Amino acid sequence: MGVTFLALYFFRRFAGFAVTLFVAALIIFLLLDLLPGDPARFILGINATPEAVAALRDQMGLDAPAHERFFGWIGGMLTGDFGISTTQRLPVSQLIAERMAVTLPLSLIAMVVSIAVGLPMGILAAMRRGKATDTALMVLAQTGVAIPNFWFGMLLTLLFSVTLRWLPTGGFIPWDEDPGATLRGLILPGLALALPQASILARVMRTALVDITEQDFIRTARAKGLTKSEAIWRHGVRNALLPVLTILGLQFAYLIAGTIIVENVFYLPGLGRLIFTAISERDLVLVRGATIALVLVTTLTMLVVDLTYALVDPRLKGRDA
């Protein structure tokens, strides 16, 4: 029976995922396409000749009815065709894929570092609650949240690249040329991105674990013969990870889209810079494609979080999912 519950839960989450994507696509389409103003004129600027505008409209298929264009766009995306960028004259899918090769590993590095640093910090602080270690760690975490990550990135560059010469100052070497070099180039920006994330994670983990520590079942575990810290390790941490999981999902989604300043500091051709350029150059096709790609990554992350919840928390299975 548990298996059916789980299957139903997964099915519902997948359905929710599909609906979210569709609604997001609809909103993006309406915002960029149906709002007042001619997209072709918007792309070409005010000084464009009527002929040029008409030609572009024709090329973009803007004269077709709205629903045809919407479903045409959706249908295209389902076959991997996101349209052609009006400024770069390249398929949007190819542009996004190139940038994802930078942003995705960068975000993953930042996530791994922030988990590896933030969770133990939070656990340690919760176990030493009210003591000097706790205060010191939380002051550190507070500082980590307050320091701008681009500034931290520059400090890292000064230390590890300029003074010690261990790592490159910036730039991106494509993966197929020298994967080791690519990875080395991503370490410092990854660290810079991880700093505030790790600090937030430490605080969330501490709060969650402190709450759990006051639960009756920790007292039960101690009554069984565990010391307080053993009880927290064996029974508290797993329970406290549940709220942390949600934060992790949000952080990953934020990292994918929110790395632009750090990308600029380290001269990385990431997704953030692509979108920024597309907006400033009025490349609406690219903006539309990149936005839907971000929505896809975000909802996919949330889907993974939801499915992980179902595997970790047995209480979800019995309930009406």
Next chain:
Amino acid sequence: MALVELADLTIAFGGRPAVSGLSLRIERGDRFGIIGESGSGKSLTALAIAGLLPETATVSGEVQFDGVPLPADERALARMRGKRIGMVFQEPMTALNPLMRIGEQIEEAIALAELSEAAQTLLPGLLGEVGLEPGHAARFPHQLSGGQRQRAMIAMALVSQPELMIADEPTSALDVITQRTVLDLITEICTRRHMTLLFISHDIRAVAALCSRVGVMRAGKLVEQGDTEAVLGAPKADYTRRLLAASRMDRQAALIKPHDRPLLAVKNLSRVYQQAGFWFWRNPPLRAVDEVSFEIGAGECVALVGPSGCGKTTLARMIVGLDSASEGHMVLDGSPYRGRDLPPLLRAGLSLVFQDPFSSFDPRMSMGDSLAEPLHLLGRLSGEEQAARLREAVEAVGLETGMLKRYPHEFSGGQRQRLAIARALVTRPRLVVLDEPVSALDVSLRGEVLHLLSRLRAEHGLSYLIISHDLDMVAAMADRVLVMEKGRIVEEGTPEHLFAAPQHRLTRALMAARLPDVA
């Protein structure tokens, strides 16, 4: 030598003593009961014996277990606790780790007890001893009933064959029938294993039924102790006498004669829930309330009794318009409704008082604001009219209007339940639904609140629908009793007739589960 000896034990938090100068001996084989209301320090005393006091507590005096002071080293103390003391707590839902199977949790205790036998051989025997089936080991806590969870807790406490079992209010979160079976189980195990018991409760009758010796605690001090028969039969302390008096529920005189004209008629009411599942794996729908019909006359007090999960609360929610019926309908004062479609003005004629006065108030709203909320049902009232309504309600429950500026945490449990009743009265309702109105309160406060309820009924001509599994309270309050099981009403009658000659199996079981009166 005494198994547990407390000498001049004082436990303080931030300089304020919660337990002061407590001296106590528990001999091997004793069944020692500590009686006292919430905040009397009885649970802290138990935690002190097990070395589980919060770190913020400052402790003086001595705790000796088997003639030796508790080890100072945390690990040694923890291991001693695991091997020699078993503990059962009040709330079995929160006392078990929600992410671990019952079997794993018991096996962990087995591993910590460092016994020679392998865990696999112990587990089935333990489950059997507490009345669980082997299959229960694979379940998670949320998949067990309250009574089964408490059985699992007891199994865990028994693992190491402890010399002392500490049971802190082990049954106050359970319904009457389950309470009785769990108490019987504890007695039986203590006898079989020759185990010493420290039993903590605010329920004198449970302590009287279980314990050979008893101590009465009040405000951190031991007021009286001795053999159960001596202390409860001829109490020396004034406080013990008052507790004893409060534990007996006297029949509240019916000051008014109910009218025959029905105020509320419930007609073939059902509430059906679709269960989780998918297409042909779908479980059959759950009939939480199944074709229930009854009437409540104006001024009548009707009680609805039954075990947890029998549909009592679902029925109440439909009557007050918080949920809608799947089939059937209700008629209030001549107007038919199905639940949520109850119009506001009629809705104002119905009120609901919840079980737990601690969680039924918004902690960030002043009492005045909380109490005034139901008034919106009456349309726009002037400020003076509102103030007058609040004053009337608060004075009716014996409190002062000055208190309305305060926030929920500033009140005691008894005061909060009075305020919850006041909130139910502001709209001047005709029918008040009381969902376990006193079961979250200490025994000493129950009588007070019940007395208040019967006075209000007489003064305002109220009708009550009381939902409870406490037969003594029902016998004291109700004109008529409905017994409910699995969504259906299985027996009905006046309390005198019903309890004297119960016909249905469930009514008999409920009667059998009653704890005997003290003295």
